[in-house]
Amino acid sequence: MYDCIIVGAGPAGGTAAYHLAKRGRSVLILEKESLPRYKPCGGGVSPQVAQWFDFDLTPAISLKTNSLRFTWNLGDPVEAQLEKTEPIWMVRRDLFDHFLVQQAQNQGATLRDQTEVKSIEFKNDCWQVNVTIPTADPASTEPIEARYLIAADGSKGPMARWLGFRERKRRLAGALEAEAAVQIASPQVHFEFGMVKNGYIWNFPKADGYSIGIGTFRGGEPQDFKSILTEYAAAFGIDLQQTRQYGHPIGLWDGDQALHTQNAVLAGEAACVVDPMTAEGIRPSIFSGMKAAEAIDAALAGNLSALEQYSEVIAQEWGSEMVWAQRLASIFYRVPGIGYKVGVKRPTAPERMGQILCGELRYSDVANRALKRLSAGLIPGLG
Numbered sequence: 333m334y335d336c337i338i339v340g341a342g343p344a345g346g347t348a349a350y351h352l353a354k355r356g357r358s359v360l361i362l363e364k365e366s367l368p369r370y371k372p373c374g375g376g377v378s379p380q381v382a383q384w385f386d387f388d389l390t391p392a393i394s395l396k397t398n399s400l401r402f403t404w405n406l407g408d409p410v411e412a413q414l415e416k417t418e419p420i421w422m423v424r425r426d427l428f429d430h431f432l433v434q435q436a437q438n439q440g441a442t443l444r445d446q447t448e449v450k451s452i453e454f455k456n457d458c459w460q461v462n463v464t465i466p467t468a469d470p471a472s473t474e475p476i477e478a479r480y481l482i483a484a485d486g487s488k489g490p491m492a493r494w495l496g497f498r499e500r501k502r503r504l505a506g507a508l509e510a511e512a513a514v515q516i517a518s519p520q521v522h523f524e525f526g527m528v529k530n531g532y533i534w535n536f537p538k539a540d541g542y543s544i545g546i547g548t549f550r551g552g553e554p555q556d557f558k559s560i561l562t563e564y565a566a567a568f569g570i571d572l573q574q575t576r577q578y579g580h581p582i583g584l585w586d587g588d589q590a591l592h593t594q595n596a597v598l599a600g601e602a603a604c605v606v607d608p609m610t611a612e613g614i615r616p617s618i619f620s621g622m623k624a625a626e627a628i629d630a631a632l633a634g635n636l637s638a639l640e641q642y643s644e645v646i647a648q649e650w651g652s653e654m655v656w657a658q659r660l661a662s663i664f665y666r667v668p669g670i671g672y673k674v675g676v677k678r679p680t681a682p683e684r685m686g687q688i689l690c691g692e693l694r695y696s697d698v699a700n701r702a703l704k705r706l707s708a709g710l711i712p713g714l715g
Contacts, residue, residue, distance in 0.1 A: 338352075338360070342429055342600055349625075374536040392427055405524075416683070417686045420521060422521075459477065480597075487504060513541040550665045582606050596639075
């Protein structure tokens with residue numbers, strides 16, 4: 333009988349495991365893949381996350397950069413050096429996620445990777461989690477019990493549905509990513525806005541190459557992601573055909589909602605916490621994992637409203653900012669040409685975006701002015 337079982341060893345799961353284990357709780361992390369495992373992700377991380385841990389994250393960082401470059405149809409560039417901002421961290425998710433899990437193990441958490449959850453059942457005031465046995469017949473399962481569950485199995489995971497979150501708000505964005513092992517010219521973060529509708533293309537540097545990807549965040553008509561990304565990659569001397577591509581959904585924030593149920597909470601992309609403007613997911617996933625751990629710890633100590641308070645905390649401390657991010661995204665991605673002209677090309681815009689990505693600036697600090705400029709671009713003379 334564990335105090336808590338955490339399903340999923342991503343940033344949310346690893347963070348929750350660390351903070352719970354450090355508080356002396358018995359924790360089991362279940363991960364269906366073998367760690368370390370590849371995870372398609374641009375890998376940009378806000379240095380703000382350092383404040384949520386008491387250990388050095390440097391070993392998990394591939395490189396740091398404060399150089400940004402924005403383009404429209406590969407031209408009309410805007411470049412910026414974020415001199416007054418902490419450099420943005422670039423990580424490889426296989427190493428970063430595993431590093432967080434290892435820190436949790438150092439605090440006493442148990443990891444079982446190559447272990448898939450097949451079903452769950454609440455009985456006798458605890459959760460029974462039925463998992464595969466790696467060395468046994470694939471059809472055989474083993475029951476494990478815990479007083480509480482954290483579902484951190486991502487946007488594609490089944491845990492939220494099994495826990496009864498059938499009518500929840502859930503907006504999925506689509507993305508295609510590839511890794512290119514090349515000698516990079518400079519550690520510069522690239523954003524391209526003109527080649528794709530309702531989203532952007534990114535090229536994030538790592539110590540040993542690029543992570544390039546394309547995503548849409550407003551829906552709309554289907555687009556040939558592979559052809560667009562192939563053309564974009566060629567501008568960097570990368571033959572996309574020589575890389576392996578990974579398509580995946582992104583669980584965007586789409587309004588406040590309950591993230592708790594009987595002795596269980598959702599965290600990370602399972603909780604749809606990804607920024608709908610930038611698609612930043614690592615920082616909010618870590619934040620939700622930390623807050624989930626605090627809630628489970630409080631519940632184990634006898635606080636009957638701790639899980640409900642978790643939903644409220646995410647709404648207040650993350651969702652209140654995502655309201656502004658969603659408003660900006662709804663206009664910017666609808667008319668990206670205007671957004672690029674009146675937003676990205678403003679002299680202060682790149683630095684502001686860097687500050688938002690680094691957690692040094694909040695959307696609420698800049699959104700009113702940005703929305704007014706975007707609206708004025710749509711309706712000349714407004715404002």
